[in-house]
Amino acid sequence: MNNLMLTNVVPPKMALSINKSSTVNLYSSALITFTFISVIGLLNFCQKANAAETPEKPAHLVSVESVKKEQVKPSIWLPANVISRKNAPISAEQTGQLLWIEDVGSQVKKGQLLAQIDDRHLKLQLAGQRAEVKQHQADVDYLTGQKARFLKLREKNNSALSEFERVNKDLTIAINEVAALNISVEQTLLSLEKTTIRAPFTGNISQRFAHVGELISVGRSLVQLIDTKNLDIKIAAPISIAPFLQRGSKVMVKWNKTLLELPVRTWSQAGDQASRTFDVRLAADGIAMLAGTAVTVSLPKQAPIEAILVPRDALMLRENETYVLTIDADQQAQKVAVLVGQGVKNWVSVTGALSVNDSVVVRGGERLQSGEKVRFMNDQKEEVIAKVNL
Template sequence: MEIKMSLLKRMTVVSLTSFSLALLSINAIAQEVTQMVSVEQAKQQHVTPTVWLPGNVVNRSNARISTEQNGRLTWILDVGAKVNKGDPLAKLDARHLDLQLAEKQAQFRQQKINADYLKKQQKRLRALIDNNSTARAEFDRTEKDLHIANEALGALEIQAKQIELAIEKATIKAPFAGKINRRLVQQGEYVTMGMPLVQLVDPNTLDITIAAPLSVAPYLSANNEVLVKFKDKLLTVPVRTWSPAGDSSSRTFEVKLNASQYDLFSGLAVTASLPNEKAVSATLVPRDALILREKETYVIAVDTESNARKIRVSVGRGIGEWVSVEGKVSAGDKLVVRGGERLEDGQKVRINQPEVKQGVENIAAN
């Protein structure tokens, strides 16, 4: 009997220990599943409605540099080379120009000797006229020859400067600082006037160009900031300028945004949000609450039972750290701003900061 009681006690202890370990394991799993998050509340505010339009990142300074004369290409920079304004990009064979310049300089010296002689002769004849020792006609003829010689000197000097300019243009120089994007000819080729040699771009000055409908024009203003979506990034970019006239066939006009401050690359495709109506009341969410994916944009809301709920939204205009959205989001909804990247729909969460109250605001967006 005592042996049975002892066995029973041992079994009871083992069972209680196993139960306790199971509870600890369940609690640990529950804590792992429950994600710690930070939240902020959505708010209501007057903003200007927007339309999302495709755009392209382009280099503001982008030029195909051409030669201004004919010649054999003796040297040219390679793709990717970095240059400053005034640095050489390519060189043409200018030996024939050097010879022409030497010939004109020799002719100038020869004509200068002739002009100096005529000047001395004019001085002698003037003295003879004063003494009535020579005819006036002889003096006039010498004076005429001196004028002609001086004019010839001026013409030769101009011709020499023209050849010097041609020699200078045989070295094609960069009109602005940048990098060689494309090389359009190869060393050794014969090039003609107006033929493009290289494409030079400035990678530090970038614009986003947008073909916007004419209905957007009344709501644009210089330096007005708009949202630009690129992959999983949402950028705030100022309006730099826009075309004063639209295209009659497409009913669009060009808008340019200044994207130089961002690490973008020319040729990228983006979408931009431009204002297209008067200000209306809209729901705003913190910028950090937005989760951007290539095919969708959504926020994570926390319901009254501390469950995460995924809500798809369409992004509108940005105002500082807030962004207007369209979707099933209302003012006062608790939105995850930290810790929401890996949350699953319906997953339990814990809030690690006090609720931030956001009331209805009636501030019109500038």
């Protein structure tokens, strides 16, 4: 038993070593815990400081209008193309070598030179014809004098009637030959004029079909001339909407994220049996469009009905959607997708989740996102809140 008790007794040096190790471990654990708590506290303090330093995002300044309901004509949106009323290939009317031609993209005025064909052979031809005219004119002058002399002799009965008649016949033939030669001269002058090809109307050179040095034949197309000012928008419209069209009435055109209001200029009085469509033309004079531009046009398709109207400035046109921004009771903007219909002056009929008297943003909404706070121009706040609470 004494031996057992002796084996369980720890030597003094070993006990002292164990106590020191435990103390160090406890101190290290306390230090780590204190450091961890300090770091967390510092992080919380930094977050609160940053939150205090970050100012609240200011509300967007906007102007609003109220949605209303009126009678409009239901419409259909159709694809269309911008075309030029004058678009013609300008051809050569004479044969010859091409000496000069206007470049592609050049803006030309009516009567301006487009191309020049070699005219030397025509000038030589003209010189020869004029020489022949002078020669035959000399015969006319001679025979005219002869006729006058024979008339004097005939008065005294000193010449035969047959001689007088022969001279008179030769004179008539000579006069007719001079007249025919003068016509040939005029034709050659016209041919010379046609060697300079001039613009029949003001426009732009869109294509060039020949090059300097080529031998040009009659009827060969040289350039394509397009009138860039007098434009039409051409729509292939269903025949069923023909009764609802009115000449001069304005319709909506969507182009380049913009809504335009253009008048109906004219339309075809006959349709295509295969497609059951007919051509409708809108006047697009003075609009900065290129011929060939694709647009979308709203044309009336039914008798007038009541529809929701919003100001045209309220529409946000994007590549994949069209929407308006309404204001809720918390003075926040909310995006509402809409389909655009017929235009009525500065208003446009729309289909979407809108009600009469809803407030829609008409100014300041270009960078406004759904859910952002707004403030109002011209003390409109009370008016908007009153409408929302109705």
